[in-house]
Amino acid sequence: VHAMSEAAHSVDVTFTTKGHASAAMEPHAAIAQWDGDQLTVHASLQMLNYNISELADAIDLPEEKVRLVSRFVGGGFGSKLGVSEETVAAAIAAMQLERPVRVVMSRQQVFQCIMRRSETTQRLRLAADQKGRLTGFGHEALVSNLPGETFAEPVLQSSHFLYAAQNRKLMLEVARIHRMTAGSVRAPGEAVGMPALEGAMDVLAERAGIDPVELRLRNIPKENPEEGLPFSSHKLAECLREGAEAFGWDSGPRKPRQKREGEWWVGTGMASAARVHNVGEAKARVTLKPDGTALVETDMTDIGTGTYTILAQIAGEMLGLDPENVLVDLGDTRHPRGPGSGGSWGASSSGSAVYVACKALREELADRVGVTETELDLADGKVVGGQSLAQVLAGEPLAREGHYEPGAIADDFTAAGFGAFFAQVRVNHFTGESRVDRMLGAFGFGRVLNRKTARSQCLGGITWSIGAALTEALEFDPRDGHLVNCDLAEYHVPVHRDVPDLEVIMVEERDPAASPIQAKGIGELGMCGGAAAIGNAIYNACGARLFDYPMTPDRVLACMPD
Structure with a gap:
C-alpha cells in the first residue's frame, strides 16, 4: 500500500477470465x-x-x-x-x-464429465518510479473448485519471479462451488495469469509513457526477487529484443487509433511469456543389439509432441546410430516408468533417462574395447577405428536401464522458460470483430532437441492464446449451474480462418541445471501471455481497453470510445 501511494505511476486493475475446456479433437x-x-x-x-x-x-x-x-x-x-x-x-x-x-x-x-479450467478474477497492482522500475507488485487471484478438492489453478506461478519489485503481495483464494472438478488444462496457471499480468503491464507502460518492450526490459530481475535464488538461465531480454526486431516493432510513442483501413482499425501489441520448468523422475531401458539397432522402452507417452522422434534422436546420437535404426516403444506399463505427458516435462525427463541409459551402455562398451567413455567414438554401428558393434557385443544384446532423478535443482535455482509475443490485430469499427493479422513468438527454453517438433509446439501454444484472447469460454446456466455450451459448435476454439501466419523464433541456449540434456519444457510456454499481446493490440488498434477474457465483439463494442 505504501509503495502504491508513493509511486510516480501506479495501476490497480481487475481482470477476469472465463473457464476453459481442454477440447481435444479425439474423444475419450x-x-x-x-x-x-x-x-x-x-x-x-x-x-x-x-x-x-x-x-x-x-x-x-x-x-x-x-x-x-x-x-x-x-x-x-x-x-x-x-x-x-x-x-x-x-x-x-x-x-x-x-x-x-x-x-x-x-x-x-x-464436456460435461471431464475437468475444466477454473474461471478467475485477478487484481493487479503495480507501482513504479519515474523511470518505470517497479517498486510494488501485487497479484491476487480468486479461482474455484469443488469442496474437498486440493487443486487450485496456480495463477501466480510466474508472477513470483517474472519482474523485480521489493514490495510484493501475492495471494490465491479458492471458492468452493458445485461445477465439474477444476483441474489442469493447457498450461495451468500462466495460461490465465500471464494475460492478466501482461495486460496490466501495458496499462502501466501507457501511464508512464514508456515503450512496452522497454518497460519489461527495465524490470527483469537479476535473481528470483522472492527467494533470492539465481536463475538456471534467463533469456527474456534476448526474446524481447530479437522478437521486436523480427516483428518490426515500432518503439516510438504509442497511441490508439493511429491506423485505419476501411472499416478496420489496425494496431499492435506485445507481452512477455514465462512458464515454470518442471522435471520428474523417469526410467527408460535401452537395448543395443548385435544387428546394429537399438530398442528404447519406457511407459512415457506421445501426445503429438514428438516423443518417439526425440528419444530416437537421443539414443541414436549417444550410440552412433542413425535414428532409423532406433525403435522406440512407448505407452506400455510393462516398460520402465516415466513421468508422462503433462507439465511440459516429458522430453527433458524421459530424454534424460534415455541419456543415462545410453551413457551406461557407452561405459560398458568402452570398458570392453579398453578406452574411457569420453574416448569412445561410435558411428555407423561401429567403434571408430576399431571393431563393429556386433564384434564388441559378441553376438549378445546389451541392455541398461536409465534412472533419472531431478535432485535438488529447485533448492539451488529458479528454472523457467521465457519468451515474448508480438501481435498485429484489426478491429472492425462497426461490429467489434477482432482479427489477428500476424503473430510472432520468440522463446528461450534450453537446448532445442528437435527444431521441427519444438516449432510445432510453439505454433500450437500461440494458437491456444488466440482462443483464450478472443473466443474460448465455458458458459454455465446461472439457474442450476449446468454447462450450456458442451460441444465444439458452441465452445469456440480457434479454427483455420482464425489463425494467421505465425512466426516462431527459438533463442538457442543451454541450461545444464535444468536437465542432463540441457533442455527445458516448451509445450506450454507458447500460450503463456500470448492472449495479452492480442488484447493490448486491440487497445492500440481501436482504443477499447478490455479487462475481461475472451474479448468478444460485444465486449469490444461496449468499450470502444465514441
Missing part, C-alpha cells in the same frame, strides 16, 4: 479385455505411471494384474492426465461380461 475412449486374471486396457491416457494406480484402485485390483497401453494420445491438453469414466466403465464391463468392451464418450459427455 477405452477398450478393456479381461482374461480371468489379467486386465489389459487400451486407452488414450497421458500419464500411465499414475493412471495404472488410479485404475487399479478404482476396480480393486493389484497393479500387477493391470496393464495399460497408450501408444498414441490424440489430444489431451490435461483432460487425459487421469483416468476418467470411460476407462473405469470399460474395465468393469469387461470383467463382468468376460469379453472385450469398448466405451466411447460423446462430445457432450466429454
Whole structure:
C-alpha cells in the first residue's frame, strides 16, 4: 500500500477470465479385455505411471494384474492426465461380461464429465518510479473448485519471479462451488495469469509513457526477487529484443487509433511469456543389439509432441546410430516408468533417462574395447577405428536401464522458460470483430532437441492464446449451474480462418541445471501471455481497453470510445 501511494505511476486493475475446456479433437475412449486374471486396457491416457494406480484402485485390483497401453494420445491438453469414466466403465464391463468392451464418450459427455479450467478474477497492482522500475507488485487471484478438492489453478506461478519489485503481495483464494472438478488444462496457471499480468503491464507502460518492450526490459530481475535464488538461465531480454526486431516493432510513442483501413482499425501489441520448468523422475531401458539397432522402452507417452522422434534422436546420437535404426516403444506399463505427458516435462525427463541409459551402455562398451567413455567414438554401428558393434557385443544384446532423478535443482535455482509475443490485430469499427493479422513468438527454453517438433509446439501454444484472447469460454446456466455450451459448435476454439501466419523464433541456449540434456519444457510456454499481446493490440488498434477474457465483439463494442 505504501509503495502504491508513493509511486510516480501506479495501476490497480481487475481482470477476469472465463473457464476453459481442454477440447481435444479425439474423444475419450477405452477398450478393456479381461482374461480371468489379467486386465489389459487400451486407452488414450497421458500419464500411465499414475493412471495404472488410479485404475487399479478404482476396480480393486493389484497393479500387477493391470496393464495399460497408450501408444498414441490424440489430444489431451490435461483432460487425459487421469483416468476418467470411460476407462473405469470399460474395465468393469469387461470383467463382468468376460469379453472385450469398448466405451466411447460423446462430445457432450466429454464436456460435461471431464475437468475444466477454473474461471478467475485477478487484481493487479503495480507501482513504479519515474523511470518505470517497479517498486510494488501485487497479484491476487480468486479461482474455484469443488469442496474437498486440493487443486487450485496456480495463477501466480510466474508472477513470483517474472519482474523485480521489493514490495510484493501475492495471494490465491479458492471458492468452493458445485461445477465439474477444476483441474489442469493447457498450461495451468500462466495460461490465465500471464494475460492478466501482461495486460496490466501495458496499462502501466501507457501511464508512464514508456515503450512496452522497454518497460519489461527495465524490470527483469537479476535473481528470483522472492527467494533470492539465481536463475538456471534467463533469456527474456534476448526474446524481447530479437522478437521486436523480427516483428518490426515500432518503439516510438504509442497511441490508439493511429491506423485505419476501411472499416478496420489496425494496431499492435506485445507481452512477455514465462512458464515454470518442471522435471520428474523417469526410467527408460535401452537395448543395443548385435544387428546394429537399438530398442528404447519406457511407459512415457506421445501426445503429438514428438516423443518417439526425440528419444530416437537421443539414443541414436549417444550410440552412433542413425535414428532409423532406433525403435522406440512407448505407452506400455510393462516398460520402465516415466513421468508422462503433462507439465511440459516429458522430453527433458524421459530424454534424460534415455541419456543415462545410453551413457551406461557407452561405459560398458568402452570398458570392453579398453578406452574411457569420453574416448569412445561410435558411428555407423561401429567403434571408430576399431571393431563393429556386433564384434564388441559378441553376438549378445546389451541392455541398461536409465534412472533419472531431478535432485535438488529447485533448492539451488529458479528454472523457467521465457519468451515474448508480438501481435498485429484489426478491429472492425462497426461490429467489434477482432482479427489477428500476424503473430510472432520468440522463446528461450534450453537446448532445442528437435527444431521441427519444438516449432510445432510453439505454433500450437500461440494458437491456444488466440482462443483464450478472443473466443474460448465455458458458459454455465446461472439457474442450476449446468454447462450450456458442451460441444465444439458452441465452445469456440480457434479454427483455420482464425489463425494467421505465425512466426516462431527459438533463442538457442543451454541450461545444464535444468536437465542432463540441457533442455527445458516448451509445450506450454507458447500460450503463456500470448492472449495479452492480442488484447493490448486491440487497445492500440481501436482504443477499447478490455479487462475481461475472451474479448468478444460485444465486449469490444461496449468499450470502444465514441
